Amino acid sequence: MTTAVSFQSVSRHYSAVKAVDRVDLDVQAGEFFAMLGPSGSGKTTSLRLIAGFEQPTAGHIEIFGETAEGVPPYRRNVNTVFQDYALFPHLNVLDNVAYGLMVRGVPRAERHRATEEVLAMVKLPGYGDRRPGQLSGGQRQRVALARALVNRPKVLLLDEPLGALDLKLREQMQEELKSLQRQLGITFVFVTHDQGEALSMADRVAVFSDGRIMQVGTPQEIYQRPASRFVADFVGSSNVLPPDFVQRYSGQRGWGSLRPESIRIQAEAAGDGVPARVVSKSYLGAATRVVLEAEGLRINAILPAGARLPEDGEAVVLTFNRENMHVMEEG
Amino acid sequence: MRADRNQRAPLALKIAATAGLLFLHLPILLIFVYAFTTEDKSYAWPPPGFTTKWFAVTWNRPDVWQALTLSVKVASISTAVALVLGTLCAAAVSQTKFFGRETISLLVILPIALPGIITGIALRSAFSIAEIPFSTWTIVLGHATFCVVVVYNNAVARFRRTSASLVEASMDLGADGFQTFRYVILPNIGTALLAGGMLAFALSFDEVIVTTFTAGQQQTLPIWMLEELVRPRQRPVTNVVAMVVVLVTFLPILAAFYLTRDGDQIAGSGK
Structure with a gap:
């Protein structure tokens, strides 16, 4: 099995704050991997280290065997679905989704075809002319997903993507994300503070606390055999x-x-x-x-x-x- | 609250508001009227007669053209400098956190709060200590001090309302720094820069005090006008120039007003 993302004793310190502290982590290729933890536990910083928005202060990161330190975000074959979606307000849905292809110089006809294809995949066919401001929260979420997927990334990073959706929509999106991931075979790294979400969607879960990983395992292992009091309490509020x-x-x-x-x-x-x-x-x-x-x-x-x-x-x-x-x- | 909008204003308020607006704008109309007067030594009311000959006289006066050219040149260069420096500074202050950020923000804004006479004297002393001869460039330097501020203020407000994750999203999707600026940052702050730039141009164009201290023998348009008022010779020429300037600047300012109004809606819709 290939390793998609590998952290070797990675730290990201901001002066006295140890946002990520000596983390070792291996995400397998094609895996749906969840980073679970309370806010400030280092899960989002870890995601940003993979995306390239942050550089480690110590340690080594590899993405599909290639050293990631010093590689800027735009040269990594990794795409992100942002927590606030970060859709470009001045572009319509089509141009938002086609953005990654446009900056890479893909010809207009080809990128429009690819965009329509991926919009159909996220169940928004024919929405190309709309502006992000005209879409509902759930639709924006799908556009953000399409905009990342159209680039065929090797790793898709999702930063609490369902946080802003209501319960019904969230459950529906969980299903869809899971089936998209199976269908495309792309490695998903998913950040959430919702333990139910992590357990129901992920193949494996890493539980973060205070910048460190407390436990990595399948949802069953994490839930039934927590390694520490923190994990037991945070995942499923055990006694x-x-x-x-x-x-x-x-x-x-x-x-x-x-x-x-x-x-x-x-x-x-x-x-x-x-x-x-x-x-x-x-x-x-x-x-x-x-x-x-x-x-x-x-x-x-x-x-x-x-x-x-x-x-x-x-x-x-x-x-x-x-x-x-x-x-x-x-x- | 909504109902208050539909209430009719009392008559007295309407009259007061009309009077206020007339007081503001009638003098400008007077300037237009005097551009056509036949009397050229004093502003006599009513004008003894009307003529259009002053337009031809103005057209043929080289000093008018020199002053106008210098003013346009100074205002253009100052605005260009302000657009570059103001935008860069706004980006740094609004998108990153660093030691002394608030201080830098304050120091950038300070020149517009300082009386022009202070800025003028300070610059004049500095130029003489550094033995820099007065030229178009010293005027540009003087004007740039306050032009940067208005561009900075406009840009920083827009940057604050533009989500920082847009830049990250662009980089994440494969755009390098230049592409991100070209396709994401510029479209989002463009209208703010247009508004800031036009305001900077206007401020520079009619600046008198700082210019007096930083110009040598050269005359910008406002300084030329002041001189003309002191010397009663072909007075209506000044009015002709003023009228043309008002007409020429009115349309772009109107356009900028509408453009930036729409821009605010676009920037707000992403939230």
Whole structure:
């Protein structure tokens, strides 16, 4: 397998701020790779390092085996879909999409043909004459995508591209992005702070915090076997449990992560398990989140629709399968 | 709020507004009238008679042509210098962050806040210390100090409203620095530069104070006019010149007004 993007101990420091700090990373060719993390965690800076808008202060970056340091953005076979789309307001949709071909000197007829083709691919055929100002948010997003894809990049970078869309449109675009990526076979590097988005779309996810990568893995690995308390908490709001609790109820050593949906709530009479008290409940539609207190800890449980819901303040017993208690390597 | 727009103004306000506008613009019409008067020693009202002979007289006076040529030349060069320097400075201040940025911004704007007489004296002293002889170029230098400011102010406002990611998008799509300037930056700031440039040209064209200190024996148009008023000889010639200048400059200014108004809409639509 070819490596599309490789970071070797890459750092980007702004005087005292370590935006990206000694990051090692390999993105495989043809992969849908997500960079997930809270704002200020270094994921966007990492993306800008790949695009060439930032240069590393230390370390080495390769894009398809070629050294990237010192190569300006316009000489990289990499295109970006910007968070604010950055469509050129003075050009119509056709000229926006054809821009990359125009500056490369592709003849007018050919670039118009390629533009119509890619506009059809993003389901905006015949929109060429419109101005960006006349389009809805979702349509602008598609134009931004078309403008990047028309250049046939080896790597497509997406900087929180769905952030400005409403929920329905976002889910639809997630599907479309995923199928576009399969169809074109282009490596996608996708930056998001939305863990649901990262888990549902990506082949692999890198979780960022404070300029460092906390864990890289498939969505299943990240979700089921978080490597640290940060990952457990950030991805899917797991219950992070201290070593003495883990020792007492599962016999293992170290900090534990217990997913809210793997907890069952039983009446107190049922006996065995963790004694707890219900603090509050919130209805989520397909499920109900129950906040409980046990041994001075806040614990979240998610009950599927149809399960018996305990009353607020009710004393209950929590049970879970021991294999669902994942013990993390680091604290 | 919307309803207030449709309310009719009281009559007294209408009269006051009309009077105010007349007060502003009637004197300009007077200048036109005196361009046709037969009386050439004083501005007598009403004019004793009307004639168009002053147009021919003006046409044949070499000093008019010299002053006009010098003014156009100085204003053109100052505006060109201001367009280049003002745009570069605006780009630096609005697109990047660096130590001393606010100070530089203030120092660039300062010349327009300084009284012209201060700028004039300062430049005159500096020229004499540096032993630079007075010439067209010293006038240009003097004018450029305030022309840069108006171009800078216009450009910096437009840069601030233009998303910085447009430049990155252009580079990302394969355009080098020159192409990005040509295809993205210029179309987005063009109308702001046009407005700034025209204002700079106009400021330079009728500047008196700084010019007095930085010119040698040469006369720009406004200085020539002042001299003519002191010497009562063929007075209507001054009026003819003034009238022609007003007519010639009116159309481009009107055009710039409409162009920049549309430009604002285009720049705003991207947000």
